[in-house]
Amino acid sequence: MLTLAATPLQLRQLATLRLSAASALVCQGHSFWVLADDALVLQRYSLSGDWQAELTLLPGELPSDAKLRKRRKPDFEALMSLPADSLLALGSGSTEHRCRGCLVEAGNVRVIDLNPLYRALAEHFQDLNIEGGVVYHQQVLLAQRGNGRGRENALVLLDLPQVLRDLEGGQLSAATLQRIVPLQLPELDGVQLSLTDLSVAPWGALYFTASAEATDSSYLDGACVGSVLGRLDAQLNIVALSRLAPVVKIEGLTFQADGRPLLVADADDPAIAAPLFTLDELSEPVRSD
Known part of the structure; x- marks a missing residue:
């Protein structure tokens, strides 16, 4: 199994x-x-972190x-960007109430039924917990977070053309599923790492974030001992892994057009606002231009 790089990458808070x-x-x-897992809205910010707008995903x-x-x-x-600049937000599927998605097209929101796909995925995982997604070539990759029973980290590969056809009908079906690729992640300070997001850099490389949270439940939170940034090759093998400093639970990753990443963290405390971070350099062994 790949070991962590010797020198942590330093997060710099932007906002x-x-x-x-x-x-x-x-x-x-x-x-x-940006999404929050305990809210019903999408919020839009400038790249420097200034608030711009809010869009309601679900009423109430x-x-x-x-x-x-x-x-x-x-x-x-x-949350992922689809062709024609539409956005797709996905519930985790960790309970029966968390199997909805929302498709955003030109400011309009449609609720998407994820049950057909998630029922199929539940046959493969002891605890389904979808925590990230990205379009990669002609596929949609979903990140199954292994923080529940079995510690099952995996990439779920969906057929992009079928996904787009399904979304027109308001659902994601089992017909989108191509294959599941288990992902073996190491421990961080004695706590198992689990996937939290996926993103593709402008130069085409596939990156992921993972956090080490002391829990064996996909529902209950635990103390976080740290997070990592990793890179996958075209065969979906982990080829680089670096710890992030300081210690925060990184849950979201995206890249700006110039290649600079943006990352968000969750403190698991509704009284603490989420910080926005960047990494001023993605040096080897994480970056591969």
Whole structure:
């Protein structure tokens, strides 16, 4: 198994966002969109972290009580950019209430039924927990986070043309599923790493983030001992892995057009606003231009 690079990559905070529990983000032009796993909205910011707008994904309000909010939230954990600049937000699938997605096209939102696909995936994983997604060549790659029973980190490969056809009908079906690729991640300070997001850099390389959270549940949070940034080759093998400093639970990763990454963290505390970070250099062994 690949070992961590000797020198951590240093995160530099750019801004503090207007939401907590940030879970995914995607750059579009001179802005980025960010999701929170305990909210019903998408927020748009400038690349420097200035708030610009908010888009409602689902109607209604979530309870302020932490336990009730956790039980009822849609748990949007993955956000990806699709052709024609549409956006797709996905629930984690970790409970029956978390199997909805939202397709955003030209500011309009359509709710997507993820149950047909997620039921098929539940046959492969002890605890389904989709935490990231990205379009990579003619496929959609989903990140299955192995922080539940079995520690099953994996990449779920979907057929992009079938995904686009399914979305026209308001769902994602089992027909999109091509294959599942298990991903073996090491421990960080004695705690197993688990996937949190995927992103493709402008030079075509596929990157992922993972965090080490002391829990054996896809539902309950635990203490985070750190996060890493990794790179995968075209065969989806891990070829580079670097620790990130300081210690935060990185849940979202995207790249600007100039190659600079943006990352968001979740403190698992609704009173703490999510920080936005960048990495001033992606030096070897992580970056491969």
